[in-house]
Amino acid sequence: MQIRKDLLLKYNQAGPRYTSYPPANYFHTNIGNAEYQQAIVQSNSEMPQNISLYVHIPFCPRLCHFCGCTTSGSRDKDLFRRYIDAVKKEIENVAGLIDKNRKVSQVHWGGGTPNSIPLEMVQEVMDLFRANFTFESHPEIAMECSPAYLELEDIDRLASFGFNRLSLGIQDFDANVLKIVNREPSKHPVEELVARMKQNGFDSVNLDLIYGLPGQTVDGFRKSIEKAIEISPDRLVTFSYAHVPWVKSAQKVLEKTGILNASEKLALMEMAYDLLTENGYVPIGMDHYAKPEDELTKALVNKKLHRNFQGYCTRETTGQVYGFGSSAITQLENGYYQNTKVIETYIASVNNSGLALERGYQLTENEKIIRTVIEEVMCNLFLDFEAVAQTYKTDVATIKQVVGYDAAKLTPFIEDELLEIQGDQLRIHDDGSLVVRNIAMTFDPQLSVKENTYSKTI
Incomplete structure (x- = not known):
């Protein structure tokens, strides 16, 4: 894999490590x-x-x-x-x-x-x-x-x-x-x-x-x-x-x-x-x-x-x-x-x-859903909204609403060829794994990054 330094430096911002959700x-x-x-x-x-x-x-x-x-x-x-x-x-x-x-x-x-x-x-x-x-x-x-x-x-x-x-x-x-x-x-x-x-x-x-x-x-x-x-x-x-x-x-x-x-x-x-x-x-x-x-x-x-x-x-x-x-x-x-x-x-x-x-x-029930979504992204570099919906006995629309899903937030990652979306599935490419914390942050509706709160992602 060719690591693109310009992209990594572009995404080098403070954010949670997500060893837990919420952090x-x-x-x-x-x-x-x-x-x-x-x-x-x-x-x-x-x-x-x-x-x-x-x-x-x-x-x-x-x-x-x-x-x-x-x-x-x-x-x-x-x-x-x-x-x-x-x-x-x-x-x-x-x-x-x-x-x-x-x-x-x-x-x-x-x-x-x-x-x-x-x-x-x-x-x-x-x-x-x-x-x-x-x-x-x-x-x-x-x-x-x-x-x-x-x-x-x-x-x-x-x-x-x-x-x-x-x-x-x-x-x-x-x-x-x-x-x-x-x-x-x-x-x-x-x-x-x-x-x-x-x-x-x-x-x-x-x-x-x-x-x-x-x-x-x-x-x-x-x-x-x-x-x-x-x-x-x-x-x-x-x-x-x-x-x-x-x-x-x-x-x-x-x-x-x-x-x-x-x-x-x-x-x-x-x-x-x-x-x-x-x-x-x-x-x-x-x-x-x-x-x-x-x-x-x-x-x-x-x-x-x-x-x-x-x-x-x-x-x-x-x-x-x-x-x-x-x-x-x-x-x-x-x-x-x-x-x-x-x-x-x-x-x-x-x-x-x-x-x-x-x-x-x-955790609230909604936070458990967010935790599952972020864990799938962070660990498996893959997200299937339908599978998450089945786990929580609900529908995809509800899951997306709970995590504050906004496709526009993922546009930069798609344009930089770090991930792709097919239907209700998100797949992170190998080089996208290096900025997976940044990708996970887009599914965190409670995220507020203040100074001296989190370490940099790189």
């Missing part, structure tokens, strides 16, 4: 524990029936300057102990509200740096999950890991706990770039870590890279991509660095080194795209790549790709998500419910009431 900036504090408990009970009678469990570990031995995650620099094992005890208590309270006939198809550990806490604590939580929930025969159990703190023996232990997917946060193989952003390099050669995972029979290995970091050049980042290809992970992610110092003040440090402009970032993205696709990786959504035999690729081909706050996944694997830990977000059919981000407040709240809800958002 997280719509969440509010007018929801309490009672409403949250009621929503959990209600979720038992809603689709999908399968369960996804998310655990947030808000600790990192060292804080990276680029990070936008909710985390804290800590190596305090006493704090880890109190935190995990609170997580376990929250799990037991939520599990008591969930129908025991429903099955867990997915478990995801994120952070922060989940592998920075003692692994026996990870085992405690996994054992508690199995004691309180029924698991499918082969669930996806994944963890985000920093290779700076990952021993080869840790991979063996995680496998013994049931983990079958790991994502390694490499960000860049260039030691100078890592130094600029205050990130420690991998403790062991990444190829040895990946080989150990494959020896343990892991279903999938993922490497995460970031483009747009200070100090990166096209030639330097090319070497990182080439090394990643040589290691041959099942999936590879090239996240775009989102410079949002109004949200994460620590990012201001990077301004002293120099933030890459849109053209410089675009050159990195173009090089990575070309190199990865030339070597057999299939583009998935905005920033993921997978091998042709990977289940994400198959889901994309079958138009069954899905996305939540943890990333791209398949509809078969992903259920309604129940989140545990500080800042964790529960994603149900009826809404989103987020815990407090402050660690000590989270611990105290769980110990006091069993839950730690801080804010959330409950």
Whole structure:
């Protein structure tokens, strides 16, 4: 695919990433524990029936300057102990509200740096999950890991706990770039870590890279991509660095080194795209790549790709998500419910009431329709109004009215040959996938882009 830089720069505007609809900036504090408990009970009678469990570990031995995650620099094992005890208590309270006939198809550990806490604590939580929930025969159990703190023996232990997917946060193989952003390099050669995972029979290995970091050049980042290809992970992610110092003040440090402009970032993205696709990786959504035999690729081909706050996944694997830990977000059919981000407040709240809800958002029926439409556009690069209408037992005219459909909004994309419309179906071309956020925004009747609200789409 020939990436047309002029078009990408043309569409380089601020907009939501749409990991949820409405986006997280719509969440509010007018929801309490009672409403949250009621929503959990209600979720038992809603689709999908399968369960996804998310655990947030808000600790990192060292804080990276680029990070936008909710985390804290800590190596305090006493704090880890109190935190995990609170997580376990929250799990037991939520599990008591969930129908025991429903099955867990997915478990995801994120952070922060989940592998920075003692692994026996990870085992405690996994054992508690199995004691309180029924698991499918082969669930996806994944963890985000920093290779700076990952021993080869840790991979063996995680496998013994049931983990079958790991994502390694490499960000860049260039030691100078890592130094600029205050990130420690991998403790062991990444190829040895990946080989150990494959020896343990892991279903999938993922490497995460970031483009747009200070100090990166096209030639330097090319070497990182080439090394990643040589290691041959099942999936590879090239996240775009989102410079949002109004949200994460620590990012201001990077301004002293120099933030890459849109053209410089675009050159990195173009090089990575070309190199990865030339070597057999299939583009998935905005920033993921997978091998042709990977289940994400198959889901994309079958138009069954899905996305939540943890990333791209398949509809078969992903259920309604129940989140545990500080800042964790529960994603149900009826809404989103987020815990407090402050660690000590989270611990105290769980110990006091069993839950730690801080804010959330409950969807209207119309918002559920909009969510489905935007998800189809963002994930599958395809939209069939008739199929959406059948899902919601209504007609195409109603669906179009709900999303504020205006064909004129799509005219620029059609003229630029980024998408086509045939009847009630919209199909996004390969190069249109690079501006899919912009296309999705045309189906969001509530969208209001204010300064310092969203990152740029490129």
